[in-house]
Amino acid sequence: MLLSQYRREDGGIRLVAREGHEAFEVRTNDTLRDLALACAASGTRLRERILALGLGAPVDLAAAYDGGRLLPPLTHPDPAHLFVTGTGLTHLGSASTRAAMHATAPEDETDSMKMFRMGLEGGKPSNGAAGVQPEWFYKGSGDALVAPGAALERPLFAEDGGEEPEIAGLYVIDSECRPFRVGFALGNEFSDHIMERRNYLYLAHSKLRQASVGPEVLIGDLPEDISGTSRIRRGNETIFEKPFLSGEANMSHSIANLEHHHFKYDIFRRPGDVHVHMFGTATLSFADGVAPADGDVFEIEAVPFGLPLRNPLKVTAGPVPEPRTAIHVL
Known part of the structure; x- marks a missing residue:
């Protein structure tokens, strides 16, 4: 359903x-x-x-x-009580995509590759045990969640605005502080990849962008092997199209392990809250040298999830930002 x-x-x-x-x-x-x-x-x-x-x-x-x-298929009437988060380096092939952004000498293994290997070795534990922690990041509150069809905004200070086709888990927290998974949906974990490429320690900054999920939520289990398509349309032309894979058959972590390491924190088990958690990807147009422009439309689709997720890119216009944000002293 x-x-x-x-x-x-x-x-x-x-x-x-x-x-x-x-x-x-x-x-x-x-x-x-x-x-x-x-x-x-x-x-x-x-x-x-x-x-x-x-x-x-x-x-x-x-x-x-x-x-x-x-x-968005799951919302909260108070956006401050909705968390948009995600995990990276969770898919087979994601490390090579990341490593290409931070290329070093072959003998110099990047921290990204080290974390990916940790996931390969300990991301799918047996017997219900907790596995190795994944990379984790925060994207924003419910104000960062954009409806299907609405624009994803690249702010003035951003260096890039690129798509990340992912599967997202959608959750509510009950009165006893227990997380309940509502289902799974397509997600566009929109990020600033140029900023991230400058230094991987800028990843946290690069993720503080809008995101979109939906339009439809799949109720029940996540298919083991998901094959979808990510594309970018510019007018009547498709300037990028590539398959993306997800589901545990294509991941270095189990869904249960990713969920455990998010919801183990008390702050993410507050009654009534909503969580949208992105599970990662190995496919980026940025890795193929594509630079999305204002008005381009991101489109992500995979058969089990119904309608495709479409969002145009909006590059914020206006004057050059002030050198620093003004702080008013009380």
Whole structure:
């Protein structure tokens, strides 16, 4: 089952479910977050609850997409209570992509390659044990989460704005501080790769950018082997197109290990909060020398996740920023 959220013409937010080609409103006024928290409290599976509520009016998701009415599939009414985070060097091939950005002599193994090898050796532990920690980063609060179809903004101070096609896990935290996974969605973990290439210690800065997920959430288990396509369109021309792979068959870490090392922190288990966590990628147009420009459209698709995720790039215009941010003393 695939779930999404859209804004009706009367302004109301409605939850949509589909299996196959047809989509229908779920007979509830709850958002996906509301429904997920209710399921967590009652011990009900989300799919079972939706089927019990029943399906109502049909929805033309493509028309809602074209009309700019699709929303991120999981949101929080207070953006400060939504965390957008991610992990890197988690996919087979991701280390070579990163190493190419920080090339050194062959005998000089980069820290990125060392961390990747740690993941290969200890990222998929058996017997329920915790494995090696992955690279982890913070992208922002709910204000950084852009709806499908909306623009991803490259700020004035940025040196680049490039896509990262990923799978994201979407979570809610119940009243007993337990994380519940709602499902998985396509993600564009938009980043500044030129800044990161200058020095890998700038990675934290390069990740403080917007991101987008959706349009639809896959309920249930993540397929073991995911094959999708990442492309960039410039007008009527496709200037970049390349397959991307995900799922545990193509990863050096298990999903369970990545989830453990995120939610082991108390600050990420606060009742009612929402988490969008990106699991990483090995495919970047930046690695192929592509420089996205204002108006280019990123498109990420993979069959299990329904509609493709599309977002245009918007390069912020305006005067040159001040040399430093003004600080007002109290």
